[in-house]
Amino acid sequence: MKALVWHGKEDIRCDSVTDPEIQDSRDAIVKITSCAICGSDLHLFHNFIPAMMPGDIVGHEMMGEVVEVGRGVNGKLRVGERVVVPFTIFCGECEQCRRGNYSVCETTNRNKAMADKVFGHATAGLFGYTHLTGGYPGGQAQYLRVPYADTTHIKVPDSLSDEQALFLGDILPTGWQAAVQCDIQPTDTVAIWGCGPVGQMAIRSAVLLGARQVVAIDCLPERLSMARAGGAITIDFEEESVVERLNELTGGKGPDKCIDAIGMESHVGLSQPDTIYDRAKQMMMLESDRPHVLREMIYVCRPAGVISIPGVYSGLVDKIPMGVAMNKGLTFRMGQTHVNRWTDDLVRRIEEGQIDPSFVITHTARLEDGPEMYNVFRDKRDSCVKVVLKP
Amino acid sequence: MTYLANMSRNEGDPRILSTGPSSLGSQDRMARGLGWFSLGLGLAELLAPHSITRALGMEGREDLVRAYGAREIAAGVMSLSVDRELGLWSRVAGDGLDVATLMGAMREDNPKRGNAAAALALVLGVTLLDAATAASLRGKTRRSGRPRDYGNRSGYPKGLSASRGAARDLVKPDDMRAAPAVTPPPSRPEPAHPRPM
Structure with a gap:
C-alpha cells in the first residue's frame, strides 16, 4: 500500500509499504477513504517531538471502511461499516478509561516501559505519533490497523459525508x-x-x-x-x-x-x-x-x-x-483529547445542524501529493488552513 | 537507511518496500549541506586559528579568526534549523566579512598571497551558492497573492445568531467545572457581537 512515511526532519515521503495485518483478536483493518494533516503533524515534521524513528507512518486524523476484524471485536464493529478512527487508542476497561480519561488509558501504550521512564507514568497509545506513545503506524495511508478496535472507533451515520465526519477523530x-x-x-x-x-x-x-x-x-x-x-x-x-x-x-x-x-x-x-x-x-x-x-x-x-x-x-x-x-x-x-468522551454528543450536534466541521477544509489532494502538502500547510501557502488527503 | 528503518519496526507493522519523492527539495538539501559546511569551518576556526592565520599570512589575528568561528557555528546551527533561510542570509553577511578580511591579506608583501587569493576565490564561490540557495528558499516559502477571504465559512448551518448558546444543553462533566460562585454574579450587558462576514 501507499503511506506517508517520516524519514527525518522535514522529510516525509509517499512510500510503498507492506499492508497491515491483524495482530491481535481486538484488531480491525480499515481502508482509509479520507485523512488529514494536523497541526501536530507539523511538530513531527520539524522533529520537535522526541522518539520518532525513520520508517514511521504518520497521520492521526483518518476515517474509512472496515475491511477485516479480529475475533475479539465481538460484533462491536463489522466489515463494511464506516468509521472515524480517534487518534487516542483506548481499551475501555482500565481505571482511567472508566473515568473517561481515554487519552491516558493505562493499557494501550505498547512502549510503556520507555514512556514510564520519560513521563513518570505512561499515557495512551496514539496513532502516527512518537514511540513514547506506542509508535503505532498512522492513518495517512491506504490501510490502517486499529488496535482495540472494539472500543477505538466512532461509527459514522450514512447522513454524514466524509468531510463532515472526519474531524470527529481529532480537531x-x-x-x-x-x-x-x-x-x-x-x-x-x-x-x-x-x-x-x-x-x-x-x-x-x-x-x-x-x-x-x-x-x-x-x-x-x-x-x-x-x-x-x-x-x-x-x-x-x-x-x-x-x-x-x-x-x-x-x-x-x-x-x-x-x-x-x-x-x-x-x-x-x-x-x-x-x-x-x-x-x-x-x-x-x-x-x-x-x-x-x-x-x-x-x-x-x-x-x-x-x-x-x-x-x-x-x-x-x-x-x-x-x-x-x-x-x-x-x-x-x-492534555491530549479524550476523543470518544465527546463524540456521541458531537455526532448528534452535526446531524442536528449545530455545526458543520467541513468549513475548515481549504485544500484537498491525493495521498501521493502529501509530502508537498506538508510544505504548503507549514508555509501557509495559498491561504492553506486545513488539508484533506484522499488515498 | 530503508533497511535500518525496517529493522526498527515492531513485528507485524508495515515495512518500507520502496521510497517515493520527499518533502525535502534540492534547495533544502543544499541548505543543509551549507549548514554542515559552516559548522565544520567554524569548528576549525575555533580550534585551530594558528594554522589558518599561518596559511594565509595573517599571523596575530587569531582572536578575529576565533570570533569568525563562533559566527560560522551560529550561522550553521541556524541553517540546519527550520529557519534555514535566515541562517543562509546570515552566512551571506558573514561571507562579506570574510571577503573584507581576506582582501587585507592580498597585500604585495604577504608571502602567502597565493593562499589568500585561493581562499578569496573559494569564499566568493560559496557566497554565490549561499545567496542563490537563500533566494530559492525565499521563493519556495513565501506566501504569494492576496490572502483568501473565508468570511463565508461560519461552520453553522443554521447561522451564527441561532448558534450562540445552542449547546448550553451540554451536561458538563463534574471534573471539568470551574469553582462555583459563592453568590450569583450580576449579569453584564451583552456586547455588540461582530456581524458575520
Whole structure:
C-alpha cells in the first residue's frame, strides 16, 4: 500500500509499504477513504517531538471502511461499516478509561516501559505519533490497523459525508474539550490564541456553549476572516497589543477563560520579542518549546480564571511566570483529547445542524501529493488552513 | 537507511518496500549541506586559528579568526534549523566579512598571497551558492497573492445568531467545572457581537 512515511526532519515521503495485518483478536483493518494533516503533524515534521524513528507512518486524523476484524471485536464493529478512527487508542476497561480519561488509558501504550521512564507514568497509545506513545503506524495511508478496535472507533451515520465526519477523530473534539474544560458561563469572555484548525473549532465550540464574547488572536488575514465568520472578535497581534486589546474588551478585567490553540511553536517575530529568545534556545537545544502564548495567557487572564491548553507541548519550557499564575489563582486544564468522551454528543450536534466541521477544509489532494502538502500547510501557502488527503 | 528503518519496526507493522519523492527539495538539501559546511569551518576556526592565520599570512589575528568561528557555528546551527533561510542570509553577511578580511591579506608583501587569493576565490564561490540557495528558499516559502477571504465559512448551518448558546444543553462533566460562585454574579450587558462576514 501507499503511506506517508517520516524519514527525518522535514522529510516525509509517499512510500510503498507492506499492508497491515491483524495482530491481535481486538484488531480491525480499515481502508482509509479520507485523512488529514494536523497541526501536530507539523511538530513531527520539524522533529520537535522526541522518539520518532525513520520508517514511521504518520497521520492521526483518518476515517474509512472496515475491511477485516479480529475475533475479539465481538460484533462491536463489522466489515463494511464506516468509521472515524480517534487518534487516542483506548481499551475501555482500565481505571482511567472508566473515568473517561481515554487519552491516558493505562493499557494501550505498547512502549510503556520507555514512556514510564520519560513521563513518570505512561499515557495512551496514539496513532502516527512518537514511540513514547506506542509508535503505532498512522492513518495517512491506504490501510490502517486499529488496535482495540472494539472500543477505538466512532461509527459514522450514512447522513454524514466524509468531510463532515472526519474531524470527529481529532480537531473537533479537541476544540470542544478545550472549551468544555473552561466551564464557559454566559457572562464569560473567552480568548483563543491561534486560528488554525483547532482554534477554529474552539471558537465555534465556545460560541455554541454560550460565551458572552469570543476573542480570537492570530496574524494571518485568511484565518482571522474565518474566525470572524465563526463569531469571534479578532486581534491581529502584528497590528495591535494583545494585552491592551483584551483588557479594553473586558473592561480592564481580562478574559475569564483563555485557550492556547498554538502550543509549542509560537509565531516568531519582532512583535513578540520573547519568541526570538525562545527560537534561539530551541536551535541550541536548550529549550524544546516556544511558550509565548502560555506566558501571555497567564499575564492577561482574569484572576481565578481558567487556562485551557489543547495545543501540544513536547518537553521543556522556560521563563514561565509561575508566581503570577499562583498569585492569580489560575486553574490549568490540559492534555491530549479524550476523543470518544465527546463524540456521541458531537455526532448528534452535526446531524442536528449545530455545526458543520467541513468549513475548515481549504485544500484537498491525493495521498501521493502529501509530502508537498506538508510544505504548503507549514508555509501557509495559498491561504492553506486545513488539508484533506484522499488515498 | 530503508533497511535500518525496517529493522526498527515492531513485528507485524508495515515495512518500507520502496521510497517515493520527499518533502525535502534540492534547495533544502543544499541548505543543509551549507549548514554542515559552516559548522565544520567554524569548528576549525575555533580550534585551530594558528594554522589558518599561518596559511594565509595573517599571523596575530587569531582572536578575529576565533570570533569568525563562533559566527560560522551560529550561522550553521541556524541553517540546519527550520529557519534555514535566515541562517543562509546570515552566512551571506558573514561571507562579506570574510571577503573584507581576506582582501587585507592580498597585500604585495604577504608571502602567502597565493593562499589568500585561493581562499578569496573559494569564499566568493560559496557566497554565490549561499545567496542563490537563500533566494530559492525565499521563493519556495513565501506566501504569494492576496490572502483568501473565508468570511463565508461560519461552520453553522443554521447561522451564527441561532448558534450562540445552542449547546448550553451540554451536561458538563463534574471534573471539568470551574469553582462555583459563592453568590450569583450580576449579569453584564451583552456586547455588540461582530456581524458575520
